[in-house]
Amino acid sequence: MTVKEIFETMDYGPAPESAGDALAWIVDQGAAFGHFIDGDWTAPRKDFQSKNPANGETLADLTQATQDEVNAAVTAARKAQGKWESLGGHGRAKYLYAIARLLQKHSRLFAVLETLDNGKPIRESRDIDIPLVQRHFYYHAGMAQLMEAELPNAQALGVCGQIIPWNFPLLMLAWKVAPALAMGNTVVLKPAEYTSLTALAFADICQQAGLPAGVVNIVTGDGAVGEMITAHEDINKVAFTGSTEVGKRIREATAGSGKSLTLELGGKSPYIVFDDADIDSAIEGLVDAIWFNQGQVCCAGSRLLVQEGISEKFHTKLKARMDGLRLGNPLDKCIDVGAVVDPVQLQTITQMVDGNTEGETYKAAVDMPLEGCFYPPTLITGLAPSSKLMQEEIFGPVLVSTTFRTPSEAVQLANNTRYGLAATLWTENVNLALDIAPKLVAGVVWVNATNLFDAAAGFGGVRESGYGREGGWEGLSAYTKPKGTAKALKPVEPFSGDKGPLDPLDRTPKLYIGGKQARPDGGYSQNIYGKNGALLGQAPIANRKDVRNAVEAAHAAKGWSGTTGHLRAQILYYIAENLSARSEEFAHRINALTGGKQGEAEVETSIRRLFTYAAWADKYDGQAHGVPIRGVALAMKEPVGVIGALCPDETPLLGLVSVMAPAIAMGNRTVLIASQAYPLAATDFYQVLETSDVPGGVVNILTGQHSDLAKPLAGHMDVDATWSFSSTDLSAEIERESAGNLKRTWVNNGLARDWFGAEGEGRAFLQAATEVKNIWVPYGE
Ligand code: NAI
Numbered sequence: 010m011t012v013k014e015i016f017e018t019m020d021y022g023p024a025p026e027s028a029g030d031a032l033a034w035i036v037d038q039g040a041a042f043g044h045f046i047d048g049d050w051t052a053p054r055k056d057f058q059s060k061n062p063a064n065g066e067t068l069a070d071l072t073q074a075t076q077d078e079v080n081a082a083v084t085a086a087r088k089a090q091g092k093w094e095s096l097g098g099h100g101r102a103k104y105l106y107a108i109a110r111l112l113q114k115h116s117r118l119f120a121v122l123e124t125l126d127n128g129k130p131i132r133e134s135r136d137i138d139i140p141l142v143q144r145h146f147y148y149h150a151g152m153a154q155l156m157e158a159e160l161p162n163a164q165a166l167g168v169c170g171q172i173i174p175w176n177f178p179l180l181m182l183a184w185k186v187a188p189a190l191a192m193g194n195t196v197v198l199k200p201a202e203y204t205s206l207t208a209l210a211f212a213d214i215c216q217q218a219g220l221p222a223g224v225v226n227i228v229t230g231d232g233a234v235g236e237m238i239t240a241h242e243d244i245n246k247v248a249f250t251g252s253t254e255v256g257k258r259i260r261e262a263t264a265g266s267g268k269s270l271t272l273e274l275g276g277k278s279p280y281i282v283f284d285d286a287d288i289d290s291a292i293e294g295l296v297d298a299i300w301f302n303q304g305q306v307c308c309a310g311s312r313l314l315v316q317e318g319i320s321e322k323f324h325t326k327l328k329a330r331m332d333g334l335r336l337g338n339p340l341d342k343c344i345d346v347g348a349v350v351d352p353v354q355l356q357t358i359t360q361m362v363d364g365n366t367e368g369e370t371y372k373a374a375v376d377m378p379l380e381g382c383f384y385p386p387t388l389i390t391g392l393a394p395s396s397k398l399m400q401e402e403i404f405g406p407v408l409v410s411t412t413f414r415t416p417s418e419a420v421q422l423a424n425n426t427r428y429g430l431a432a433t434l435w436t437e438n439v440n441l442a443l444d445i446a447p448k449l450v451a452g453v454v455w456v457n458a459t460n461l462f463d464a465a466a467g468f469g470g471v472r473e474s475g476y477g478r479e480g481g482w483e484g485l486s487a488y489t490k491p492k493g494t495a496k497a498l499k500p501v502e503p504f505s506g507d508k509g510p511l512d513p514l515d516r517t518p519k520l521y522i523g524g525k526q527a528r529p530d531g532g533y534s535q536n537i538y539g540k541n542g543a544l545l546g547q548a549p550i551a552n553r554k555d556v557r558n559a560v561e562a563a564h565a566a567k568g569w570s571g572t573t574g575h576l577r578a579q580i581l582y583y584i585a586e587n588l589s590a591r592s593e594e595f596a597h598r599i600n601a602l603t604g605g606k607q608g609e610a611e612v613e614t615s616i617r618r619l620f621t622y623a624a625w626a627d628k629y630d631g632q633a634h635g636v637p638i639r640g641v642a643l644a645m646k647e648p649v650g651v652i653g654a655l656c657p658d659e660t661p662l663l664g665l666v667s668v669m670a671p672a673i674a675m676g677n678r679t680v681l682i683a684s685q686a687y688p689l690a691a692t693d694f695y696q697v698l699e700t701s702d703v704p705g706g707v708v709n710i711l712t713g714q715h716s717d718l719a720k721p722l723a724g725h726m727d728v729d730a731t732w733s734f735s736s737t738d739l740s741a742e743i744e745r746e747s748a749g750n751l752k753r754t755w756v757n758n759g760l761a762r763d764w765f766g767a768e769g770e771g772r773a774f775l776q777a778a779t780e781v782k783n784i785w786v787p788y789g790e
Contacts, residue, residue, distance in 0.1 A: 021335065021764040022222065024342040026131045031121040032068075034210070041070040042205070043228060044078055045212035049087035049220025051078065057231075059113075059206055062128035062382040063339050063348040071205055074228040079197070079237040082226040086195040087243055089223030094165045105191060107218040109146035116143070117406030119207055123179055124339045126206045128348030128382065130301050131340050141462055142183040144637075145480070147666060148464035149187035152485060156192060163489035165193030166269055167245035168240040172259075175201035175252045175350050176305040181207050184468075184479045185248050185654040192488040194246070195224045199238055201251075202231040203351045216460060239263055239456075246270070248487065250307070253402075253428075253473050253751070260748040265741020267758040271477025271487045272751065273307065273469055275402045276430030278451065279423035280310030280459065283337050283416070284318045285550040286435035290457065292323070292330050295408065295669040296345065298433060303349050304406040307474075308431035310459050312399065313410035314422050320412045324390065331373035331386045338378070346375075346406060349382040358384050360406030361398065368392040368409075394425050402428075406770070416445060424450045427750075429472035432461040446784045447645070452478070454784045458640065465634045466642035473751045481634055481644065483781045491773065495760035500738040501658035503686040504604065506542030517547040519554055520691035521713065523562030524705020526695070529607045529713075530554040537689055540604025543544050548688040551711040553721035556653075556680065559709035563651045563678035566706030570648045573629030577674055580625035585616045586699040588694075592616070595693065599662055602687035607660070614765055615666040621770055622670035629775045634783070641788040646779040648676035649753060650729030653722040655682045655715050655743075658736040661690035661766045667764055668732065671774035673707055677730075680709045680722065683730045685735065688712035719743050732777065733757060753777070 015022060032278040036622055043051035056073035060066065074082075093101065112119065119142070120135040129138070156163065169189045173181035176202055189196050200208035208227050215225045228234060232255070239247050239259050249259050250273040265269055280298050282291045298310030339347030362370065368391035375385055392399045398409050402679045413419040422528045423432055432451040436442050452470040462468060467478030477487045517534050519526035531551040537545050551559075569577075577713050588595065596608030634642040654673045657664030661684035674680045683691030691710050698708055711718065719739040723731040723746035730753040734742050736758035747754045755777045762768045 012372050017631060021343040025338060026121060026340045026342060027119055028125060028340060031118055031125055034118060034122070035069050035206070036782050038447060042209050042229065043072050044082065045215075045225070045227040046078065046082045047210065047226065048216070057202060059126055059203070060194065061125050062350055068125060069206060071229045071243060073230040074234045074237070076237055076275065079228055081236060081558050082197045082228050083241050084245050085223035086197050086226050087306070089221055090165070090167055090195040093195055093221060093224050094751065098153045098156040101191060101193065102150045104218055104220055105187065106432070108214055108220070108771060109143050109150060111214045111217055112146060114141070116140075119179060119210060121340070122210055122299070123207050124132040124347070125735070126204045127175060127178060127350055128339050129683050130344045130347040132342055132344065135360045138177055141464070142179050142356045145183040145187045145464045149191040152188065153191035160489065162492050163192070163485075164492045164555060166488060166490050167194060168243060169196045169248060169488065170241065170244040171196055171198040171248045172235045172251065173198065173200055173239060176307070178204040179207040179211065181250050182211060184617055188479070188484050190224065192485060194488055197226045197228060197238055199228055199230065199234050199242070203231045209621070213292045222296060236262070240578070244268060246488070249273070253475075255753060256475055257748045260751065261745050264744035267740075269490070270305070271488070272475030273477065273479065274310070274473065274475035276307050276428045276470065276474050276750070277312055277402055277426045278308050278310050278428070278431040278433070279312045279314055281314045281315065281419050281423060281432070281434040281445070282319070282323060283419075283434070283436035283441060284316040285437045287437060287457075288319065288323060288326060291435040292326050294433065294435065294459045295327065296330065296334070299408045300346050300406050300503075301460055302756045303384065305350060305354070305404050306460065308453060308460065310433045311403065311407055314419055315410065315412050315414045316416050316419070324410070325537060327388065328371055328570065331388065334373060334375055334386050336375045336377065336383060336385065346386060349384055349405060352382055354404070355382040355384060358403060358407065361403050362387060362389070362403070362407055365389065365398050366394050391612040394422055416441060420445060420448045427473045428470065428554055430474035431455070432472035438700040441784070447647070452780070452782060454782065455782065456786045458785060458787070461636070461640065461785050462637055463636040463638065463642070465636050466785070467644060467781050468783070472778055475751060476753050478781055482632070483644065486776060491768070495762070498736050498738070498757060498759050498761040501686045504538040504540050504542065506536070506538030506544060516690070517549065520549050520551055520559075521692075521695035521708070521710040522555070523565070523709065524573035524699075524703075527555075527558070533688045537602070538638055539601045545601055546689050548692060548712045551713040551718060555711055556718055556725065558655070558722040559680040559711055560725050560727050562706040562709055563680050565746060566678045566704055569673070569678055569704055570650070571705045572676065578623040578626035581619050581626060581670060581674060582703055584697060584703065585619035585623070587697045587701050588612065588619070589616050590607045591697065594638070595662060595690065598693055599687070599690055602661055602689055610765065611660055616772055618663070618666055619670050623673070624672035625775060626674040629779070631781070636785075639787060639789060640785050643784045645782045645784060646675070647782050648782055649778060650677060651680065651727060652677045652730045652732060652778065653725070653728045654682040654732040655719060655735040655739065656684055656691070657734040657762070657764060658684045658686045661687035663764050663769070664734060665691050665694060667774070668734065669708055671770070672765060672778045675775060675778040677778055678707050679713065680728070682718050682722070683710055684713060685713070685715045685737070715739060720746050723747050723752070723754070724749055728752055730754065730777070734762065
């Protein structure tokens with residue numbers, strides 16, 4: 010093309026980045042890779058291939074891990090873990106820093122390799138993926154350094170199995186490996202089968218950094234290898250990023266294993282444009298929201314919601330912008346949209362779009378390459394909120410769009426999804442932005458920007474987008490556990506007896522639902538005996554219908570979540586005051602129920618605990634994360650929603666209070682299943698609640714068999730979290746059932762907790778009772 014022609018057409022000329030060094034690196038490694046286990050490479054096999062999706066060329070041969078190889082990787086990680094942890098924070102910080110430096114030094118190699126393997130534009134891998142990878146290792150070098158001083162009660166979990174997807178191959182590795190190593194864990198990581206090369210190059214970096222053998226192990230292969238890792242007995246934690254479907258399967262597969270689990274899954278994130286927005290910026294934002302990485306982004310702004318008054322103008326401008334996008338060779342620095350990762354994914358996208366018969370489909374008028382996995386930027390308008398493409402993740406460069414009239418309608422539409430990963434909103438009105446942000450059900454909200462990420466700001470979702478956060482202080486808890494070793498919990502058996510009731514009046518207490526006493530649906534109750542066989546009273550036996558009623562009542566009490574911490578504190582103090590007025594009676598009752606002498610101490614500790622959470626109610630603050638972008642990420646603590654909990658058996662009052670108080674202090678509503686063996690302390694306690702101004706539905710108390718009630722509670726779609734401290738180990742059932750809506754779980758795995766001591770209260774409870782939402786707002790220059 011001559012200069013004259015360029016001026017005539019104003020077309021971009023090609024500006025390709027050279028693939029030479031990256032291809033030479035692959036050839037240097039023999040163009041075939043084994044696994045990286047115990048600091049060394051295994052012999053490669055040609056089991057499957059990594060291909061360049063932009064042209065179909067084979068890049069390298071890869072090895073599908075066998076069970077023996079996975080075992081060897083886990084064994085190496087186990088062997089290395091103790092020593093790695095005992096290096097101390099500073100010792101580990103030095104290695105993480107060295108890795109960050111080396112990644113920086115080899116940025117170009119990594120950027121090109123990522124683009125070759127994944128198909129993403131070099132502009133993105135060079136300017137976004139790889140710099141964020143480095144930032145993650147630098148940031149977590151700092152976290153390792155600070156661990157002993159700032160997290161003195163935390164220790165490593167052990168060996169972490171990490172399974173990552175193909176959309177941000179090296180970045181997802183960094184998100185998983187950096188915090189794990191910082192906190193003293195060792196890892197077995199499996200990259201996605203389409204995109205293993207940068208993970209393998211990372212292994213090379215670990216060797217160059219002199220990382221001790223076994224600290225990082227990388228095995229390659231498909232989902233079958235992922236299954237081997239998640240099923241391995243000697244793994245302490247599974248961290249997964251990928252599809253919701255596989256996330257659910259992993260939840261079920263690890264249920265009851267005691268493994269800690271974090272899931273970063275799919276999304277259908279709303280992108281809301283109000284009529285006062287800076288339209289050009291909002292359109293440019295959409296390019297980053299849905300055409301960034303060909304739309305293969307879990308938090309992609311894939312659902313456009315535009316206010317009606319500007320809809321026509323907005324869509325016209327949007328189509329013009331779409332036509333101006335450049336699609337083609339991902340190594341070309343001028344390219345906006347690269348190749349979809351694999352023909353399989355291209356087929357999925359094509360089928361989803363072609364299968365849709367609703368609305369209007371607009372495909373950008375762009376030049377399509379003749380070969381490779383390319384899909385044009387696409388916009389589908391006029392869909393109903395319930396349309397398949399409005400609800401399902403397409404995971405491609407396809408935007409669906411609808412309109413709204415009022416801000417409240419925008420919120421309703423935005424939240425009308427099973428997901429809750431991210432949301433974007435555009436408005437020039439700060440009042441509107443900060444009014445809407447808290448109402449969006451999402452783990453991340455961007456105001457007048459989109460798809461911003463940083464190591465200092467936690468990332469992760471709610472609902473079926475999974476749980477756990479990656480990045481920030483909040484991400485560290487996914488890789489630590491409290492110091493100390495818990496003992497096994499002994500099942501608490503109720504006493505039996507044969508002495509009949511002395512009082513001819515029916516004094517059977519009831520269930521406590523929606524602030525009212527309710528007879529159990531089944532009409533059954535059971536005798537509760539003391540140690541000497543004397544009948545102490547009867548307790549209702551709740552069934553699944555009672556669970557449903559209690560959840561409905563808890564759901565309806567959503568006003569509680571909007572109350573101030575100050576008000577919640579007042580109510581907790583009031584409960585404490587009213588309990589204190591009846592302390593002798595409660596102490597007596599507990600002694601009679603448990604056959605011990607713990608009554609007085611239980612009441613006293615319960616009152617203290619209520620005070621503790623009254624104190625926390627307005628002090629468990631969020632944070633403002635400093636991020637190296639023109640903005641600040643406000644990490645807001647929000648209630649989880651409805652928490653269903655099986656209360657401890659052994660401490661019938663203290664156990665219930667220890668679970669209830671942090672939950673309601675943080676604005677949750679609760680369904681509490683009282684101590685199975687000693688339920689009468691709980692049925693006495695609701696009288697205290699009745700006199701303490703607790704709004705109906707905030708605390709619901711059921712009595713009955715834990716094993717009967719655990720399943721309906723954990724399976725209920727309107728319960729957001731299930732906790733179990735029952736002395737009957739129901740962890741497996743609860744975790745398995747929770748997979749339905751991917752509710753959060755906190756189970757004891759049959760391990761004991763000292764409810765009288767420090768283990769019985771504090772930040773662990775507050776953390777379980779809250780979700781962190783990171784709201785990115787413009788700030789400063
Ligand atoms: P996927 O969820 O199957 O793959 C992600 C990772 O999990 C890969 O490393 C894969 O080998 C592994 N895996 C697959 N089955 C497994 C199992 N049973 N146990 C353990 N590990 C397993 O995602 P896939 O099939 O590649 O993509 C399908 C859809 O998933 C996409 O269209 C997209 O909607 C969604 N997805 C979402 C991602 C996200 O970041 N949220 C990332 C990748 C895909």
